[in-house]
Amino acid sequence: MVCGAELTVKVNKLTSIKTQLPYSYYTLPFCTPSKIVDSAENLGEVLRGDRIENSPYTFKMGDAKMCNVLCRKTLDAKTAKAFKEKIDDEYRVNMILDNLPLVVPIQRPDQESPPVYQLGYHVGLKGQYSGSKEEKYFIHNHLSFIVKFHKDTQSDSARIVGFEVKPFR
DSSP states (O other), rough: BTOOOOOOEEEEEOOOOOOOOOOGGGGGGGOOOSSBBOOOOOOHHHHHHHOOEEEEEEEEEEETOOOOOOEEEEOOOHHHHHHHHHTTTEEEEEETTTTTEEEEEEEEEEEESOOOOESSEEEEEOOOOOOOOEEEEEOOOOOEEEEEHHHOOTTTTTEEEEEEEEEEE
């Protein structure tokens, strides 16, 4: 890829090790592109049950971008319940960039060891505000993406070698 080339993120199914039942990414009311297009690229993806679709997330190669609002959503009781169910069942959001899966780096307690990587990020989590005993649900609705690439020193091309996210609420 050439620096400045547009990179498009694809979304995959929502998965859980707790239920083993996958869902399409757009079964939850995430931000959507103007038209959703299926894009299974090979037989292996079809056989695994992947549901690869386009997304509104785009990047430009070599262009750092800070804090970009993708869309704003207001949840009604029905959609809030759908998010709560997915959080209770520990569902993870899976995405792909240039055929590389999205990972979340987890630093080990031993700071000198390299991080471990988990596929996808949790839809959200349950927790409490400081000083409160009431448990609340929090949706990971702010994402900080890191696209790692290796630049060829003899040309203006680059190859993507990593796709990471840090989810926030």
